[in-house]
Amino acid sequence: MNLDLTWRLIKGGGRKGMLGTWLTFGAVAVATALLLFAVAANFAFQARAERGAWRNPVPATTGAVAVEAQRFDFVRDQKITVIDLAALKGADPEAPPGLPRFPAPGEVWLSPALAELADELPAAELAARYPKRAGVIGDEALVYPGELVAVFGQAPDAPAMTAPRLDDWVMSRPPVKVASLAGEPSEDAVAYQWLSAIAGVLMVVPLLVFGGAAARLTVARRDRRLAALRLVGATPGQVVAMTVTEAVLVALAGALTGAVVYALSVPLLTRIEMQGGPWFAGDLLPGPLLLAGALVAVPLLVGLSAVAGLRRVVVSPLGVAKRETPPAMRIFRVLALFAALAVFPLLSRETSVTLIAIALALAFLCLNLAGPWVVGVIGRIAAKSARAPAGLLAARRLVDDPRSAWRTVSGVALTGFVAGFLGLLSPGAFEEVTGPPQLSVSVTEGKLAEVAGQARDRLKEAGVTATVEPRDKAVVAALGSSADAATLDRARTALAGLVPGHTPTTQEEGRRFGSEILADIRVGTIVVLSVSFLVAITSSGITAMSSVLDRRQTYGLLRLAGTPLEVLDKARRSETLIPLTVMGGGAILTGVFCGLPFMLGEPNVTGALTLAVCVVAGFAGVVGAGALSRPLLRSVTTDPAPRPD
Structure with missing residues (x-):
């Protein structure tokens, strides 16, 4: 029924x-x-x-079956993840993900994208680094489609598994004895999960x-x-x-x-x-x-x-x-917002993700709770200062139904909070490296001269012109100013294996992870703001149209009383733009305040531009979405005898 x-x-x-x-x-x-x-x-x-x-291996306390190490190589400005695996004597370790069996010493397994690239480029630029290719790695071992991964099978006493390596988290991880290849999420993977959790909130x-x-x-x-x-x-x-x-x-x-x-x-x-x-x-x-x-x-x-x-x-x-008119709302709504904001000065980047997410969620919800109360106050102020019929109609609407008026602008106000928070977190960029490319290989003390001589011989044999010299516990090969990407990869291939476990890298590649995560933060900022603006503009358009439907009888009666359509339309716009100006600006400042404990260095141009674009896009989106309700307003006011609901 x-x-x-x-x-x-x-x-x-x-x-x-x-x-x-x-x-x-x-x-x-x-x-x-x-x-x-x-x-x-x-x-x-x-x-x-x-x-x-x-x-990312977990060191074995007992029952070690294999040795695992990781380093990064590069080709055509793309990162290659290189995994060295060696089975301990008498052990039968499980097959790594994506491989049918544990790699034998000397074997190399390549991901599909790396195998394809090795076939496309001249052998001296890439394929020569993998002399004994045994097969292709399955997708279950790859972080993303098209990832470049190489798995080298090694003997447990091979120099690549015994020579000391730098443990700098970004470029290399030293050999570790493991009981299984289960591992654990790496520090960079945990960092991305942390950032995705904040973006999710x-x-x-x-x-x-x-x-x-x-x-x-x-x-x-x-x-x-x-x-x-x-x-x-x-x-x-x-x-x-x-x-x-x-x-x-x-x-x-x-x-x-x-x-x-x-x-x-x-x-x-x-x-x-x-x-x-x-x-x-x-x-x-x-x-x-x-x-x-x-x-x-x-x-x-x-x-x-x-x-x-x-x-x-x-x-x-x-x-x-x-x-x-329903009873006025209580001031506790604003007090709840102030209480939520009082938590943020106590937070820092070392605070757990869970606490930060909860604090952000509370700030969001309290901002939404305080919004209607503030809109009501704005309406009362606007009513006292109104100098035209449209302004008075808009102000009375804000006073009579602040919740409905808040629903129209809440999407943009909450997006302003997001923009203010992310604006401070928008990182700048590293300074660009200028001059001819230089490849550097870390070398243990006492062998700099020997390794430098070997590097000169290898580069000469590969037909690469370079100046090689020892420098700060490393051998540096400075290529000529005319060196292109192909020359750089030929030089890198020629120096591969020069120092077991170490990869020749440029200065730019040495800070590759830092550049990558900064670029990803920018992409994430764009994605979050895009979703927020889509919600805001959709919310503004839909709620503006529903507001006209709610008041179609009132609009019709006002038209019958002689009120021009232009006055009604201006009042409709004003009841959106007046609270939007106040609440949008307040929400941005609230977001900036909440983002202060998590700033990445000094404020930069990127963050300022993000805020400026958000303000312009927010106002333009709301005005545009609100304009869609004008034909509906004209339609509901053309009926000379509006039907009651």
Whole structure:
């Protein structure tokens, strides 16, 4: 019975009533698709960390079966991960991931992309580094598609496994005796998981707020309709049941559509390069539990949000029907925000990710809680200072229904918080290395002259012109100013194995990880802000249209009373731009305050530009999204006798 009555009421609202239902459907679909992306990204980084864990060995306390070491090589400005493996005498270690068996001494296994590149380039530039290729590594051993990986089989007493290596985390990890190749996530993988968790909070909380707000679209029209039912005898239980049924059915349909949209978007999302390369589609596809959780959580959130707004309908249906102004909100909303912000000066980059994520989530939620109260204050100030009819209409609207006005600008305000927080974290760039390329190989003391002589002979034999000299516990080969990428790779191949366990690298390659993680932070910033702005603009457009539908009778009566359409449209714009200016700026400052403990050095031009672009894009997006509701405003005011809801 409730389902039948709910469906009749939805259809009874006419074409514009159904438009409100479609707006809720669209809002939930967008929120679900972006929520799946935000959560799946965290699982994707975890999957990468697990696939790469075998390269980061855990030293064996007992029962060692193999020796493992790692270093990095380069070709054409691309990083090659090189793993040296040696089975201990009498041991039978398990096969590494992606290999059919443990590599024998002298064998080399290459990833598909590296094998293809070795076949494409001249042998003197790459293939000569791998004289005995035994096969191809499977994808289960790769962090991302197209990764360049080489696995060398070594004897346990080979120089590559016994010679001392630098343990600098970035370029080389010394040989370690291991009981298995299970390993653990590397420090860089943990760092990326840390960053993805923070980014997840910055995306998920606004999405949950947006999803909850979806249940409140066209809320005034629905509340008046339900209040009328209460006045003719409907019980509170029937009102709640009808509301939940309508909200959950629309939300479930929207959530299913959002899941489909996200699944169709995965091939495009895999092209976002981070941590060295793109993504496997399986990493970004939501698992059954995540998908089921989203399809249950989103409709549940929408249903709870809809029920939470029924208090006045159930308790005072006559007041709703008469459109009485609800009681003013309490100042505790702002006090809660101040309490949440008081936590941030106590945090630092050494604080656990969990605590930082909780603090950010609380700041987000308290900002959303304080927003309507501040909008109400803004409305009262604007009403006292109004000098034109449009300004007065806008101010009275802000005072009468600050929650609805906040929903229109909340997306951009929360995005301003994200922009302010990330603006301080946007790193600068390393200074570029100028001059001819130089290859450097670390050498133990006492052998500098010997290794330098060997380097000269190898480079001469390879036809590479270079000046070789010992320098600071290393042999440095300075190539000519005319050296190109091919010459550099020929020189690198000629020097391969010169010092066992050490790779010839340039100064730029020596800080490759630092440059890579800074670039990835910038990419992550763009992704997070893109999601936030998509939520903000979608939220602004949908809530602006639903606000017009909520007040279509009021707009129609004002037009019948002679109010020009231009005045109504200007009032509609003002009730968005006035709180947006105050709340957007306040949210940005709040984000900056929360980001202070995590600054990466001094503020830089990149961060300032990020903030400036966000401010411009935010205002332009809201104005553009709001303009879409102008035709609807014209439509609802053309009826000379507006029908009551």
